[in-house]
Amino acid sequence: MTKAEVISQIADKTGIDKADVQTTVEAFFTVVKSNMAEGENIYVRGFGSFVNKKRAKKIARNISKNTAIVIDEHYVPTFKPSKVFVEKIKGSDKIQELNTNGVAVNGN
Secondary structure (H helix, E strand, C coil): CCHHHHHHHHHHHHCCCHHHHHHHHHHHHHHHHHHHHCCCCEEECCCEEEEEEEECCEEEEECCCCEEEEECCEEEEEEEECHHHHHHHHCCHHHHHHHHCCCCCCCC
């Protein structure tokens, strides 16, 4: 599902104009990105948490040149779904149906 499809569904379910929904969705993403860039985590009760995870310094290999590369410690944005969200997905009949028909859930 694309962002445009999400905006369309929200507009259909709420009756709010698509342009207003798009502005709101874009504003939400902007707030999430800017606050996470400032080191703040965002917690949405019943949905999940947007958190910055620290990755430790490590040594990696450049296979083509056969050299070692040092990757400094850094932070990556992650999303951790809430228990309510996870349980809703686990209990979804549609997901269960996809699993029993042999279709991969993640599209692979």
